[in-house]
Amino acid sequence: MEALKKIFITKKEEPVNKVEIISEDKKGHKFTFFESGYGSSKQASGNHKVFRACLNDVYMDYKSKCADDDKLQNKLKEPHIQEKGREGIELKKRQTVKGILEEEIKKDEEEIEECKNQIIDVKEDPEKYVEDVDKKPKAQFYIGLIVLIPITLYLLVFYISASYSGFFKDFESISSLGVKNTIFSADALTSAFNDGVMEGVFVLTIPFAFMGLGYLIHMFQKHKSWVSYVKIGVLFVITFIFDAILAYLIEMKIYEFNKTPDSPDFNLSIAFSKVEFWGIIFAGFVVYIIWGLVFDFIMKEYENIDKIKAFIRGKRETIENLKKSIIEAVEKLNGIKKDISGIEARITDLQSTIDGFVFPNKRYLTYHAEYVKGWYLAVTDNFDNLKRRNELLSECETIEKEHLSKYDLTNENTEGIIYKSQLN
Numbered sequence: 001m002e003a004l005k006k007i008f009i010t011k012k013e014e015p016v017n018k019v020e021i022i023s024e025d026k027k028g029h030k031f032t033f034f035e036s037g038y039g040s041s042k043q044a045s046g047n048h049k050v051f052r053a054c055l056n057d058v059y060m061d062y063k064s065k066c067a068d069d070d071k072l073q074n075k076l077k078e079p080h081i082q083e084k085g086r087e088g089i090e091l092k093k094r095q096t097v098k099g100i101l102e103e104e105i106k107k108d109e110e111e112i113e114e115c116k117n118q119i120i121d122v123k124e125d126p127e128k129y130v131e132d133v134d135k136k137p138k139a140q141f142y143i144g145l146i147v148l149i150p151i152t153l154y155l156l157v158f159y160i161s162a163s164y165s166g167f168f169k170d171f172e173s174i175s176s177l178g179v180k181n182t183i184f185s186a187d188a189l190t191s192a193f194n195d196g197v198m199e200g201v202f203v204l205t206i207p208f209a210f211m212g213l214g215y216l217i218h219m220f221q222k223h224k225s226w227v228s229y230v231k232i233g234v235l236f237v238i239t240f241i242f243d244a245i246l247a248y249l250i251e252m253k254i255y256e257f258n259k260t261p262d263s264p265d266f267n268l269s270i271a272f273s274k275v276e277f278w279g280i281i282f283a284g285f286v287v288y289i290i291w292g293l294v295f296d297f298i299m300k301e302y303e304n305i306d307k308i309k310a311f312i313r314g315k316r317e318t319i320e321n322l323k324k325s326i327i328e329a330v331e332k333l334n335g336i337k338k339d340i341s342g343i344e345a346r347i348t349d350l351q352s353t354i355d356g357f358v359f360p361n362k363r364y365l366t367y368h369a370e371y372v373k374g375w376y377l378a379v380t381d382n383f384d385n386l387k388r389r390n391e392l393l394s395e396c397e398t399i400e401k402e403h404l405s406k407y408d409l410t411n412e413n414t415e416g417i418i419y420k421s422q423l424n
Contacts, residue, residue, distance in 0.1 A: 032370065032374075033058070033367045033368075033370040033371040033374070034370040034371065034373060034374040035374060036058070036371060036374065037054075037370065037371035037372060037373065037374025037375040037378070038374035038375065038377055038378045039374075039378075040054045040374075040375065040378075041374065041375040041376075041377075041378030041379055041382075042378045042381075042382060045382065046375070046378065046379035046382065046383065046392040046396065047392075048392065048395035048396050048398075048399050051375060051395075051396045051399050051400075052399045052402075052403065054371075054375070055368075055371075055372075055399065055400065055403045056403070058367075058368070058371055059364070059368075059403070059407060062364055062367065063359055063364075066357065066358075066359055066360060067357045072360070073357050073358060076357075076358035076360060077353065077354050077358055080350050080353045080354055080358075081350075081354060083350055084347055084350040084351065084354065087343050087346050087347050087350065088347065090343055091340065091343045091344065091347065094336050094339050094340045094343065095340065097332075097336050098333065098336045098337065098340065101329050101332055101333045101336065102333065104325075104329050105326055105329050105330065105333070108322045108325055108326050108329070109326065111318075111322055112319050112322050112323070115315040115316075115318050115319050115322075116315075116319070118311075118315055119312050119315050119316070122308055122311055122312065123308070126304070126307075126308050126311075129311055130304075130307045130308060130311050140297075140298075140301045141298055141301035141302055141304075141305055144294055144297050144298035144301060145298050147294050148291070148294045148295060148298055151287065151290060151291045151294060152211070152291065154287060155207055155210065155211070155284075155287060155288060155291055156207045158207075158283060158284055158287070159206050159207040159210060159284065160188050160189050160192075160203050160204065160206070160207060161188040162246045162250065162280065162284060163202070163203050163206045163246065164188040164189070164191065164192050164203045165188070165249075165250050165253075167199075167202070167203075167249065188203065189203060189204060192204070210239065210242075210288055211291075211295075213235050213238070213239055214288070214291060214292040214295050214296075215295070216231075216235060217232050217235055217236075217292050217296065218292070218295060218296040218299050220232050220235075221296060236289075239285060239288055240281070240285050243280070243281045243284040243285040243288075244281055246280060246284065247271070247276075247277045247278075247280035247281045247284075248268075248271050248277065250276075250280060251266075251271050251274050251276055251277045251280070252266045252271070254276070255270065255274075358417070359417040361409055361417050364409070365409060368404075368409075372396075372400055375396065376393060376396065379392050379393055379396070380393075
């Protein structure tokens with residue numbers, strides 16, 4: 001027993017010299033945790049209940065001192081302050097991106113509304129949005145179309161009848177048919193096909209050749225140049241010559257049928273002197289010019305309608321593209337908002353740490369070990385009864401473990417225990 005006591009006494013003398021390094025100064029009184037533990041244990045006769053109270057007092061006192069030590073707290077909180085600064089920079093970046101995305105979405109939405117308004121307004125005021133377009137192209141187009149259809153039917157009838165009469169018709173029966181039937185024949189097309197397929201096709205397609213010339217005139221008018229005007233003039237001359245040929249052939253057949261032995265041979269002078277000759281020309285050529293002008297007019301109005309439709313179609317495509325852009329921007333914005341919420345939560349948490357205090361548990365465990373060592377040594381020095389001493393040491397050991405567990409001090413790898421402010 002005495003040998004055991006000497007061992008502990010020896011151990012008592014060494015730590016006292018060592019723990020002077022870990023000294024605390026409170027209200028001008030310098031003492032060591034080891035000496036405090038030894039003295040308290042000696043006064044309480046190693047009682048485990050008193051040991052529990054003493055450990056709590058030591059812990060609370062040290063905790064209070066740490067909380068009041070601004071220099072220590074600033075050092076312990078420095079990593080959290082730096083982390084808050086980094087999070088603040090990230091927050092500003094996200095907020096900048098958020099502002100840009102919101103501005104883009106707002107701009108796209110305004111552009112969509114503008115496109116919708118333009119789609120409505122272009123129908124009422126097309127000149128405002130489309131160049132070289134009439135105010136009411138659709139109405140003018142349908143009016144022109146109504147005029148063009150009967151003129152087209154007229155030209156079909158005239159050129160089918162006139163070409164058949166000029167090229168294929170037999171005038172032997174003119175006395176029974178009458179002169180009026182020499183040009184306009186109700187059965188011209190049927191008669192042409194009765195004469196032969198080629199004759200029928202020829203008579204049937206001649207009107208479309210003239211309409212093709214009218215279409216060319218319309219296309220040439222699109223190009224405002226002297227070459228186009230020359231081409232248009234040539235087409236009009238060709239049409240006039242063809243009408244003159246038809247009129248000449250028809251008038252010649254009529255003249256040959258009616259001539260007497262004293263009548264001179266038919267020639268241009270005789271043809272030019274006949275009213276029917278000029279009537280046939282103007283019945284075809286003048287109406288053809290009217291048809292060409294009306295056709296050109298409705299084609300321009302159709303192009304105007306097409307321009308408006310193209311404008312509307314372009315605006316609708318723009319709207320669809322803007323909607324897709326908004327959807328993509330909203331998805332990005334939701335992600336940015338989620339990031340901002342997370343960063344703000346981390347900043348709030350870091351601020352709670354900064355406003356609270358950090359307890360240096362590793363440093364406390366060093367002092368705690370010195371205090372417990374002093375308490376145990378006092379028990380060893382003051383109790384010779386081995387059984388009683390071992391009971392006290394066992395009880396105190398249990399109290400120590402409970403104390404460390406109570407204040408979550410069992411993890412030695414933790415750098416500091418954070419006590420956050422509850423004011424945020």
